[in-house]
């Protein structure tokens with residue numbers, strides 16, 4: 001990417017700035033997190049900063065172990081939440097997450113197209129293959145990642161076919177002649193595949209604006225799938241080299257699928273703990289994770305790498321030779337791969353390892369510092385061709401989140417790295433800018 005190209009920015013609506021201890025702060029407004037007011041306010045603030053989209057991740061299971069101390073993944077249905085935001089905003093893209101592993105494609109095609117109408121062309125679909133939750137859908141075990149991606153590819157093909165089955169052009173709405181629709185343009189999808197049998201057409205016409213597709217998951221199958229269909233990839237790249245490699249690989253694969261590589265934007269999650277000084281930012285980070293559960297971190301390292309560090313002294317260095325052969329089916333190969341990569345490349349003690357995003361969170365790029373520090377790091381990654389943008393996942397406090405929207409994004413815009421105003425009104429137009 002040239003230094004002058006504008007970045008694309010998504011804002012997470014998962015209130016990551018209330019994670020850890022942050023929800024206990026006096027100003028956290030924690031009681032609002034199951035209300036629409038809270039998220040409408042947030043989306044309006046994100047829209048005032050001209051972000052491409054607000055984004056809601058999602059899962060279909062509840063892990064109860066962490067509930068005593070934090071909300072974890074308890075959350076409203078993302079598409080319904082975004083529908084409530086749609087009428088209170090006018091430009092910002094609305095990216096919902098729906099897994100291809102559990103629900104029928106007809107229902108998902110209709111829900112996302114409904115959001116597209118309700119928002120006048122601002123819906124997007126973040127395609128995930130899910131990490132857990134099979135017991136909630138009558139499955140005895142989680143299908144393998146390969147199986148999930150195969151199903152995702154067919155699922156996505158069906159959803160796209162359903163959107164095309166009642167095209168916008170078919171709507172005539174001609175009072176004079178009495179012609180409501182040109183039914184010759186409405187056709188069944190007649191899909192008969194390994195996983196789905198869907199006749200169609202969809203019982204909702206397509207909005208005139210195309211629905212962008214985003215994908216998350218970076219194993220070889222994930223990359224191949226993303227580069228064949230996605231407009232953007234929500235990635236976990238904790239270091240710049242990982243981002244450069246992933247972006248180059250996605251672009252290469254997109255070309256292999258006969259696509260323009262600029263059509264696949266690489267947008268890593270960016271965890272931002274911001275404060276007025278570097279020291280305050282570090283304090284914010286440390287306070288936020290003060291009660292982080294060590295045994296849970298050890299369990300997660302064991303699940304991802306097979307290495308059990310429970311009885312190791314905190315000062316002992318973990319090296320690549322300590323790593324057993326990788327587990328065959330980790331929950332996420334993306335995250336397991338990132339942790340192995342970290343241990344292979346850096347010399348870290350157990351205590352240091354426990355503080356890294358590859359262990360503590362979702363392996364996102366992490367900046368702990370001032371607005372200026374974040375600005376410089378983003379400029380460096382952009383100039384190195386590591387990113388097409390990022391998805392902001394602020395951490396630590398409401399103040400840290402506000403610094404992202406009210407100071408960091410305007411600073412990027414002033415430097416010509418980000419838009420100063422919307423030029424389009426639909427999600428697809430923002431991504432094409």
Ligand SMILES: Cc1cc2nc3c(=O)[nH]c(=O)nc-3n(C[C@H](O)[C@H](O)[C@H](O)COP(=O)(O)O)c2cc1C
Pocket residue numbers: 056057058059060097099127128129130131132145216217218219220221222223234235236269331332333334335362
């Ligand atoms: C950055 C990132 C974000 C993800 N977000 C979600 C999510 O919100 N919901 C979900 O069910 N799965 C999510 N996943 C899981 C992926 O969809 C996928 O199931 C998992 O990473 C396994 O695929 P892999 O083998 O390609 O890593 C996410 C994965 C990544 C890397």
